Amino acid sequence: MGFARMASGWLRLVVVSACAVLAVAAMPVAGMPLAAAIAAVAIAWSVAYLAWIRSARRPRLLAAVDLTLVTGLCLSQSFTVPTSQALHGNTWILVTVSIVAVGYQLTHPGAAGALAALLVAGADLVGVILDRPGTWGAALPNVLWLLVQSALSRSFYRLLLRRSRAADTAAASAATARLQWQVAEARRTAEREHLATLHDTACATLLMVSVPGSWIRPEVLRAQAARDLERLAPERRRMDDIDLTELLTEEIAAHALQIRARFDTGLGPVWRPAAGALRGSLGETLRNVIRHAGVTTAEVRARRDGHRIVVTVQDRGAGFDPADVPPHRQGLARSVIGRMHTVGGRATVESCPGEGTTVRLEWPRG
Incomplete structure (x- = not known):
């Protein structure tokens, strides 16, 4: 979820910044100052939104502030969309709303994401009605397609999340099996080392004593036995x-x-x-x-x-x-x-x- 939040935040910042700058340039000269001010607010909020989601503090307040400002942006189409753009599908507001709606599907639970998509889609349609009342019918398919985009994003995210969790489970199982194998191998190594030390010490000394005709001075045998005990004594590795x-x-x-x-x-x-x-x-x-x-x-x-x-x-x-x-x-x-x-x-x-x-x-x- 953390990666999805950061990805949606960066995507929004890049898209909103590019669209806002181009939109101001397309406005008539008389409307540029107000459009530029609104565009500046949109860009500034995109930066603040990215910083806020990075801190992961008070997510409900963040969503409330974000949806309020996006709704206000949708209702400002009389000041941010030039009258020459009669087609709703060409407006930068629709692109911004689409990015916001899709982003909510990656960062919020299903019901919250669906509610956010419906809210911004409805606000965009209301903004069209206020700015260009005669074109709302032509804008309706774009609004409906925005909801379809949101549903597809939700489905894709759930599929990706399910596959990722399955991969994490498989990786965890493999790591557990690898750890168990390493523990077993360490035990076998310790056992082999112990058997090798036993062979080199006590077994070798007993074999030396048991050879027919051999004669070993008692002090030599005691010294050898002492060395054997020292090597066989358990100690921290x-x-x-x-x-x-x-x-x-x-x-x-x-x-x-x-x-x-x-x-x-x-x-x-x-x-x-x-x-x-x-x-x-x-x-x-x-x-x-x-x-x-x-x-x-x-x-x-x-x-x-x-x-x-x-x-x-x-x-x-x-x-x-x-x-x-x-x-x-x-x-x-x-x-x-x-x-x-x-x-x-x-x-x-x-x-x-x-x-x-x-x-x-x-x-x-x-």
């Missing part, structure tokens, strides 16, 4: 930035490998969820080196490639064929590839039996 170099250094120190690390000095702070995913993926990759590669050394490289962070883990161990990994082995799929995917990153694995393994972590996805 933070979305700020964090020093990626510090996180990766801490992760490397937690693994019993000889690791040659090379970090670019320009890594800088990184979005915390992405930094956590890079650290978690690095940790799982190093655990896989310990379990499966058959070597005690690895190389870790972290660098910034344009707007992306790239972390590469390379070993020269036994290697494997990624296509032959059994479905129940979820270390790479969930704790590396899946984890990077949840934060908008990517993980790729290149390996071949006997030629070692290279894992490349990227954030954001290139």
